Amino acid sequence: MIVPPRLIVQRAQKSSSDKGRQVRINGVRAKNAINGVRVIIASSYFYSDPVYSGCYHDRQIIQTACSMEKSPIARFYGELKRRKVLRVGAVYAVVSWVVVEIASVMFPELLLPDWSVRLVIALLVIGFPVALVLAWAFELKPEGIRPDPGIVADPADPSPAKEEDIALPPKEGFDSVAVLPFLNLSNDPDNEYFSDGISEELLNRLCKLPQLTVASRTSSFSFKGKDVDMGTVAGQLGVDAILEGSVRRSGDRVRISAQLIDGRSDRHLWSENYDRELTDVFAVQDEIAKNIVDALELSLTPAQRQLIRREETTTNIDAYDFYLRGRYFVERGDVDTGQKMFENAIEVDADYALAWAGAADCHSWRCMWYEVSPESKKMADECSLKALQLAPGLAEAHASRGYALTANGKYADAEVAFNTAIDLDPQLYEAHYYAGRAYFSQGKMREAADAFKQANAVRPDDPTSAALRCTALRTLGDETELAVAGKRCIEIFERHLALNPDDALAWSRAAVDLVLFGDSEKGLEYADRAYKLKPEFCCYNVACAYVLAGKTDRALELLEQHARKGAVQKDWLARDSDWDAVRDDPRFKAIEEIVG
Structure with missing residues (x-):
């Protein structure tokens, strides 16, 4: 409705x-x-x-x-209360009265001059406005006295407030946050992978809390290198708070600075600097995550506190360094280099479960997007199994195993792996998302739609899960739910593409949805843009957009091109309702034979 x-x-x-x-x-x-x-x-x-x-x-x-x-007077009074000026004034008055009473009794007994009591009273009177000014300007926090950056409107100014100056009423707490990429302040610009990795680690830990909505990495990192005020960032990402910081790495030491900012008032909620040995980086991440939770006043269960203090599967900083490099390259679409970095991490620490899982994901990813080769399927299976053997309690290892089993067509076993991952970490996006793909490949569209829905609940700004949910609903014929999901999906795509104009995959998926919901002209324009950006990466989706728009010749040409590269998954193609209109076409049947 x-x-x-x-x-x-x-x-x-x-x-x-x-x-x-x-x-x-x-x-x-x-x-x-x-x-x-x-x-x-x-x-x-x-x-x-x-x-x-x-x-x-x-x-x-x-x-x-x-x-x-x-009214302005009421707002001014509220600001006095927020800054505790009234409380300071009351406490100062009580303490001053006590001091005067003690001076009146003690000074004569000490044979001090009569004017000494009057001097005490005069000093206390002079100190009263000074105390109020200090209370207004500074906050007393656990880490010490800090300036209060909050700004109150001038009650004497009758002019109407500008739209951007209107403050929201105080919230009982914060329920959404974005983690911006930490600045790399090291002398070596190549250390950017390390600062990005620290940011991603913190983002992933916060994502494990169901009471906190966390902007996705793609959305948050779209502001990297941009000089934008925190209010604008919070507004565009739709979050209450922003975590930003910097990393300076020098030799065996690292300095990490982090600060949590109220996105509405630009007020600092918490900040801290950490000067540690590089080997202490895991403990620093734990401390930062805990301090963020405390600053946002979140109530966590013991299990949730354990999740954000994830036990690392290596203590070797060199292996961890290679792991961060691997994640850095994979996020940028360089799967080959990313895989090499994960393999380097394994060479340094053969028991590093997350590195094995990362290597497995690279092989599975290659099967999904580039080439479904026997070698990639075999390596995905072996690496994911090794990760699971090393860390049977690690949700990421089970999700990686499920992904590899899906690439090998072992869907029943994949479902068990994904369900185990979700039991261990209900907020693990990858477990929900790849479970959805496994269900889709089997033709279990209701389960697929539900899994994509849960993935999108974990990452509300993620266009991929929203788009695939629409595809599953369309195959089910659920027009009512599809209408609601489709409109929301297009809104997500518009926000995402505004922040990430070079995301070819997002352009191609948006193209499919636009054509599906009646805007073929705009959809094909999106499809062409995607194909120009990364033809090898989004060819299948572009072909889907063309076939839905009735451009059969172009659609089959692109599909055949993609199939001859070994990049089309047989089970997915068989279940994808986008191709229902041409399944009897001899050209489509010929492509099915190529796919095998």
């Missing part, structure tokens, strides 16, 4: 039933009874889908409504 955009503001009686009730808008909790004004908001689209229920998509409306919340 889709509710049309509307904003209704009506007077309401303050009652116990209204007091404290909450509405939730784009991750922002706000009172629905504000100074006697009840705000009923529905904007953009409201999804009845359980994963997205209660999520409205227009931050602007709640900002406008909240701007009616308080």
Whole structure:
């Protein structure tokens, strides 16, 4: 069900039933009874889908409504309370009274001059405004006294606040965060892989918490090297808080600086510097993750605390260094170099389970996107099995095993591996996503749609899982659910492509959805753009867009080209409903024979 955009503001009686009730808008909790004004908001689209229920998509409306919340005097009074100025004043007055009483009794007994008591009173009076000013300007935190960067509007200024100056009401907590790529401050620019790796490790740890929505790596890293203020970043990523920092590596030492910033007020929630031996980098990551959780005031179960303090499967810093290099290259699409780095890590530490899993994923990835070769399938199987033997309690090892089993067509065993990974870590995106692909390849479309839905719940800004869910729903013939999922999918693609204009795979998948939902002209334009960026990587999706648009000749030409490279998966092609209209075409049957 889709509710049309509307904003209704009506007077309401303050009652116990209204007091404290909450509405939730784009991750922002706000009172629905504000100074006697009840705000009923529905904007953009409201999804009845359980994963997205209660999520409205227009931050602007709640900002406008909240701007009616308080008068300038009330806002100033609220700022006095927030900065604890009133509390400091009250405590100062009480302490001053006690000091004066003691001086009045003790000074005469000590034979001090009569004017000495008056001097004490005068000094206390002079110190009162000084104490208030200091209370206004500084915050007392566990790490010491820090400046308070919050800004309060001038109550004497009657001019209306600008849209960007309107503050949201204080939240009870934070429920979304983005981890920006840490700056590489090392003398060697080639150490960028290390700073990126630290950022990704922290992002992955925070992703394990279901009560916290974490912007995906792709979205967060789109701001790398850009000079953008934190408010803009938070707005574009739709998060409450931003984690940023820097890494300086020199010899066997590393300095990591991290700071957590409120994306709405630009106020520092927490910051810390860590000067450690390089071998202590694992402990530093644990400390940072714990401090972020504490700063965001999240309540964790013992199991969740253990998840963010993941036990490392190596203590060898050289092996870890190669592992980070491998991740760095794989994220940039250089699977061959990434695989080599994982193999180097294994040479240094043959018991490094994550390195074995990384190598297995490279072989499985090659089967999925480039060439389904017997050698790649064999290596994916062997490496993933080794990772599982070394670390049977590691969710990533089970997910990697499931991925390799899928590449080898052993779907029943793959399902068991994915389910085990999800039991160990319910927030592991890869387990849900690749389970969806395994279900799809078997024709289990309902299970596939549900798995892609869960993957998208873990990463709400991920276009891939959203797009494949639409494909599964279309194959099922579930038009009602497809209409809702499709509209949301296109919105995700628009935001993603605005941040990542060079993502060829995203362009190609967006092309399929646009054609599917009636905009063939724009869809084919997207398809052509994707093909120009990376033809070998998105050829299959581009072909799907063309066949859905009725351009059969071009679609079959691209599909045959991709099939002759050994890059088309037989089971996937057999289940993909995009090709239903041409399955009886002799040219398509010839391609099926090529695929095998």
